[in-house]
Structures are given as C-alpha cells and as structure tokens.
Amino acid sequence: MNGITHGGIGLATIAVLLFIMFTAISFGAKDLTLGTVWSAVFQYDPTLTSHQIIHELRLPRVIGAAVIGAGFAVAGALMQGITRNPLADSGILGVNAGAAMMVALSFAFFPNLPYSALMFVSFIGAVASTAFIFLLGASTPGGLTPLRLTLAGAVVAAMLHSLSSGIAIYYDLNQDLAFWYAGGVSGVKWPQLKLLVPVIALAILGAMMISRSVSLIALGEDVSVSLGVQTKRTRLIGIALAVILAGVGVSAAGSIGFVGLVIPHIVRKIVGVDYRFIIPLSGLLGAILLVLADLGARMVHPPKELAISLMVAMVGVPFFLYLARKERRAL
Numbered sequence: 001m002n003g004i005t006h007g008g009i010g011l012a013t014i015a016v017l018l019f020i021m022f023t024a025i026s027f028g029a030k031d032l033t034l035g036t037v038w039s040a041v042f043q044y045d046p047t048l049t050s051h052q053i054i055h056e057l058r059l060p061r062v063i064g065a066a067v068i069g070a071g072f073a074v075a076g077a078l079m080q081g082i083t084r085n086p087l088a089d090s091g092i093l094g095v096n097a098g099a100a101m102m103v104a105l106s107f108a109f110f111p112n113l114p115y116s117a118l119m120f121v122s123f124i125g126a127v128a129s130t131a132f133i134f135l136l137g138a139s140t141p142g143g144l145t146p147l148r149l150t151l152a153g154a155v156v157a158a159m160l161h162s163l164s165s166g167i168a169i170y171y172d173l174n175q176d177l178a179f180w181y182a183g184g185v186s187g188v189k190w191p192q193l194k195l196l197v198p199v200i201a202l203a204i205l206g207a208m209m210i211s212r213s214v215s216l217i218a219l220g221e222d223v224s225v226s227l228g229v230q231t232k233r234t235r236l237i238g239i240a241l242a243v244i245l246a247g248v249g250v251s252a253a254g255s256i257g258f259v260g261l262v263i264p265h266i267v268r269k270i271v272g273v274d275y276r277f278i279i280p281l282s283g284l285l286g287a288i289l290l291v292l293a294d295l296g297a298r299m300v301h302p303p304k305e306l307a308i309s310l311m312v313a314m315v316g317v318p319f320f321l322y323l324a325r326k327e328r329r330a331l
Contacts, residue, residue, distance in 0.1 A: 006277050009270065013284040020288055021066060024295040025058045056189075064188030064196065065294040065308075066287035068249045069259055071200040073286020074207050074279055075245035076260020077267070081214040081275050082238040083149055086265070090126075090246030091257030093153035097160035098129020099250035103180050104164040108171040116195055119251040126247030130239065132156055182307030183254035185294055196252055203244045204283055210234055210241075211275040218273065256309045258316020259286050265319070289315075 025037045032050055039045075040054035072090060079088035090096055102125030106113050113121070137152035168177045188196070207214075213234040216224040224231050249256070263286045264278060271277040293311040300306055 006271055010277075010281060010284070013281060013288070017066065017284055017288050017291070020291050020295075021062050024062045024065075024291050025054055027295060027299060028053075028058060060189050060193055061185050061294070062291060064185045064193060064252065065290045067193070067196055067200050068185065068188075068253045068256075069286040069288070069290025069293075070204065070283035071245035071249045071286070072256065072259035072290070073263040073282040074204050074260075075242040075249075077264040077275070077278050077282040078207055078214065078238045078242040078245075079260065080264050081218040081278070082235050082242075084218055084220075085149055087150050087261070089257065089259075089261035090242065090249075091157075091255065091260070093149065094129045094133050094157035094160065095126045095243060095246045096250050096255040096257060097157040097164070098125040098127075098132075099123070099247045100177075100180050100255045101125050101129070101160045101164050103251070104167045104173065104177055107173050107177065108167050115192060119195060119248060122251035123244065123247035126243045126250065129156055129160060130243050134239075180250075180254040181309075183256040183309035183312075184297070184305070184307060185253050185290075186305065188252055192252055196248060199248050200245060203241050203248075204279070206237070206241050207245075207279050208276070210237055211279050214238060214279075215273065215275040218275065253308070256290070256312060258312050258319070259289060262316050262319045263289060 022034055022037050026032050026034055030053065036050050037054060040051040044055055045051050076089045079093065080086055099122040102121045106118055106121050133152045133156050137148040140148055168174050213229045216227055216229045217231055217234060221231065263282050267278050267281045267285060271281055293308045296311045297306040297308050
C-alpha cells in the first residue's frame with residue numbers, strides 16, 4: 001500500500017469514528033436525533049434540556065471513551081513493537097494492575113484526593129509496576145524475552161490484584177473500587193477531559209515521532225542496530241509513553257484490558273508492519289472500539305449499564321486465546 005492509500009484509510013476511519021460518536025451521543029435514557037446532537041454541539045443553547053443532556057453528560061462521556069480508547073490502543077502498539085511480543089498489552093503486562101493498586105491505596109488513606117492527584121498516583125503505580133516487571137523478566141538467565149516478559153507481567157498483575165483486593169476488604173472499599181475494576185467512562189466530565197486530552201494527545205504525538213525507530217526494532221535487534229537506531233533510548237521512550245497512556249487511561253476509566261492487545265493486530269492486517277501507520281490508525285480504531293463498547297454497555301439492558309471491560313473482553317478474550325495458541329505453535 002502506498003501513502004495515498006494509507007491516507008485514504010485514515011480519512012475513512014476518522015469519518016467512521018465521528019459518525020459513531022454522534023450516534024453514541026444520540027442514544028441513552030432519552031433517545032435524541034442526530035440533528036439535535038448536531039445543534040447541541042455546534043449551536044449550544046443552555047435553555048434547552050436536550051442540549052444540556054448532550055453537553056453536560058453525553059458529549060464528555062463519548063469524547064472520554066474515544067480519547068481513552070486511543071490511548072490504550074497506542075500503548076499496546078508501542079509495547080508490541082518495542083518488545084517484539086504480540087501478546088504485549090498494558091493489562092496483560094501488569095501496568096493496569098499497578099495503576100489500580102495505587103488507586104486502592106489512595107481510596108484507603110487519602111479518600112478526598114482530587115482527580116488530578118489521583119491521576120498522578122495512578123501513573124506512579126503504572127511506572128512502578130512496569131519497572132518491576134522488566135527487572136523481574138531481565139533477572140532470569142538468558143535475559144528478557146517476549147515469553148518471560150509475559151509471564152512476569154502475569155505474575156506481578158496477579159500479585160497486585162490480590163493486594164488491591166486485600167486493601168479493599170480491610171478498609172471496606174469494595175463499592176468504591178467496583179468502578180475501577182469494572183471500568184467505565186460515566187464519570188468523565190469536562191474537568192477530567194481538560195487533563196486527559198492534552199496528556200494523551202501529546203503522548204500519542206510522541207509515539208508517532210519515534211514510530212520509524214519502533215518499526216526497525218520490531219524487525220529485530222541486529223537490523224535496528226545496523227541501521228543506526230539507538231535501541232535502548234527508543235525502548236525507554238516508548239515504554240515511558242506507553243505507561244503514560246495506560247496509566248492516565250486507567251486513572252480515568254478503570255482497568256480496561258484487551259484494547260491494546262486486539263487493535264494493533266487488526267491494524268497490522270490493514271496497513272502492514274510500518275509503525276508510522278500502525279500508531280495513528282491504532283489510535284483511531286481504539287477510539288471506535290471503546291465508544292462502541294460504552295454504547296453497548298448502555299444499550300444492552302437499559303437503564304442499567306454493564307461494565308465496559310465486559311464488552312471489550314467479549315472480543316478480547318477469544319482473540320487473546322487465539323494469539324496464545326498461535327504463539328505456542330511458533331515455539
């Protein structure tokens with residue numbers, strides 16, 4: 001595929017994303033027409049109840065789902081490219097568990113922590129768990145391999161989830177933490193978006209800036225070094241960006257897995273192995289997936305809502321099992 005074709009795919013995906021977002025805003029406890037949504041977005045009238053519903057509740061929720069989905073997908077693409085591990089994902093590698101662990105500690109000891117501070121401690125948890133996973137995987141004989149990284153991530157994630165559950169039981173936080181374990185974007189409002197959008201947008205921009213080097217690393221260590229890529233520096237930057245994307249996403253929407261696992265694989269089937277195209281298209285498809293997951297969670301059994309993580313897992317779990325079986329055959 002040439003650049004023009006890739007550009008066409010990108011524009012078509014953006015158009016689909018915008019249509020799905022407008023559709024998602026239209027459905028809820030009170031169904032609204034696309035015309036009403038359009039006027040509420042571009043000609044907001046605060047005296048109209050329908051406009052207030054859209055502007056104050058549905059619009060920030062749908063934008064939040066799109067931004068967070070893009071962040072999770074790009075984080076997964078970065079991790080898969082840098083580690084050359086097709087099973088890499090912020091959830092599978094324990095990043096989400098580290099962020100959720102810090103959220104549990106915050107609820108236990110600092111229950112009135114403001115949202116911006118909660119995002120920060122969630123990010124610290126994601127960084128700490130990621131560093132521990134890489135150290136654990138690299139400390140074994142033979143160094144860090146994709147399989148060891150996955151196993152180390154699974155072990156650390158299980159440990160952190162157990163600790164989080166213990167804290168929740170001891171401090172009676174089960175109801176408070178239910179949202180973080182189930183995942184959801186119903187709590188995302190304009191103040192949260194003012195923090196989420198610039199952080200995730202800058203991190204995705206940074207990922208696009210190192211995308212060429214990630215493409216070369218994905219081809220193999222010898223190839224990337226022979227072509228002058230500073231592999232250690234690129235890996236460090238890439239993992240840092242992935243942790244930012246995943247940590248911020250978890251702080252806002254809870255522990256939502258599989259977005260970063262599934263989307264990059266789909267994108268590689270569409271545009272090939274060049275991360276200059278994989279990263280931006282992963283962001284767009286990740287946004288589409290999470291907006292659809294949120295819409296499905298709201299519409300399956302209204303007025304009650306299902307967890308977004310359940311909707312995503314319905315796609316992610318079978319896909320993960322397929323990939324795991326494929327990788328086992330390749331060993």
